[in-house]
Amino acid sequence: GNSVTQMEGPVTLSEEAFLTINCTYTATGYPSLFWYVQYPGEGLQLLLKATKADDKGSNKGFEATYRKETTSFHLEKGSVQVSDSAVYFCALIGNSGYSTLTFGKGTMLLVSP
Amino acid sequence: GAGVSQSPSNKVTEKGKDVELRCDPISGHTALYWYRQSLGQGLEFLIYFQGNSAPDKSGLPSDRFSAERTGGSVSTLTIQRTQQEDSAVYLCASSSESRGRETQYFGPGTRLLVL
Numbered sequence: 001g002n003s004v005t006q007m008e009g010p011v012t013l014s015e016e017a018f019l020t021i022n023c024t025y026t027a028t029g030y031p032s033l034f035w036y037v038q039y040p041g042e043g044l045q046l047l048l049k050a051t052k053a054d055d056k057g058s059n060k061g062f063e064a065t066y067r068k069e070t071t072s073f074h075l076e077k078g079s080v081q082v083s084d085s086a087v088y089f090c091a092l093i094g095n096s097g098y099s100t101l102t103f104g105k106g107t108m109l110l111v112s113p
Numbered sequence: 114g115a116g117v118s119q120s121p122s123n124k125v126t127e128k129g130k131d132v133e134l135r136c137d138p139i140s141g142h143t144a145l146y147w148y149r150q151s152l153g154q155g156l157e158f159l160i161y162f163q164g165n166s167a168p169d170k171s172g173l174p175s176d177r178f179s180a181e182r183t184g185g186s187v188s189t190l191t192i193q194r195t196q197q198e199d200s201a202v203y204l205c206a207s208s209s210e211s212r213g214r215e216t217q218y219f220g221p222g223t224r225l226l227v228l
Contacts, residue, residue, distance in 0.1 A: 034216075039197065044204065044219040089156065100146060100169065101217060103156035 003028045006090045006104035013080055013111050021075040021107045023064075023090035031092040033057075033066055033073040035102070038087045047075075047088070085111045115139065117220035119205050125226045126195055133224045134190040145188050146208075146217060146220030147180060151201035159203075162188065163210055195227045 005012060013019060025031065026066045035047040035057070048057030053068035062077045090104040118137045124134050138145050147159040158172040162182045173179075177196075182188040192199055202224050206217040 036219075043221040044206075046216055046218070049216065088183050091156075099144070099208075099215070100158045100172070101148070101156075101206075102158070105155040 002094050002102040004090050004102055004104035004105050009108040013037050015113050016079045019077040019080045021088055023073045025071050025092050027092055027094050029095040031094050034091045035075050036089040080111045082111045082113055117205055117207055117218055119220040119223050123224045124216035127228055129194055134203050136188045136205030142207035142209055144208045145208040147190050148204045149201045180199045197227050200227045
């Protein structure tokens with residue numbers, strides 16, 4: 001079956017530091033890949049997505065590139081802000097069967113001033 | 114425009130009681146999903162509705178869980194004879210599903226606590 005593995009947190013950074021959250025996946029064929037974010041007390045929001053190999057998703061300064069050869073979709077941001085503190089979920093939808101999301105366990109990011 | 118809404122936002126119940134959770138998807142979205150977010154299990158898929166097709170119930174953890182979607186819009190998730198391990202945040206999502214694998218938009222969730 002499909003699965004997503006992401007680095008455990010919490011990840012603690014100072015403001016303006018560089019962020020990487022690793023995500024790797026197992027799936028047949030070419031899944032669609034997503035990063036969702038959950039801010040404290042709020043629901044899940046789509047951050048970015050990529051639907052085919054070598055695509056780069058980007059939003060709010062965050063980027064992730066779909067790497068088929070390494071089955072990875074690592075999330076990066078060049079300079080984090082305190083307001084980026086949240087839980088980040090990597091997820092995929094497989095390319096066969098029903099289009100349900102398979103999530104990683106989430107990575108909490110804490111950014112201090 | 115209006116997003117996915119869920120009610121109630123919080124629900125406290127006693128073990129053994131039945132509960133109903135409601136989801137109103139984004140207008141025009143044909144696909145509707147229920148997920149569960151718990152400390153031990155992370156985010157898990159429960160059930161998926163697409164148009165008039167038979168729902169995918171493969172994620173339901175037991176026969177105490179059921180869901181229906183009336184008129185292709187509002188959905189209700191019912192948990193019968195609740196157990197303490199049912200305590201979690203229940204999330205609903207919808208998508209346009211016009212080409213498959215479309216973005217799913219999530220509601221704020223219902224936080225269920227079973228005492």
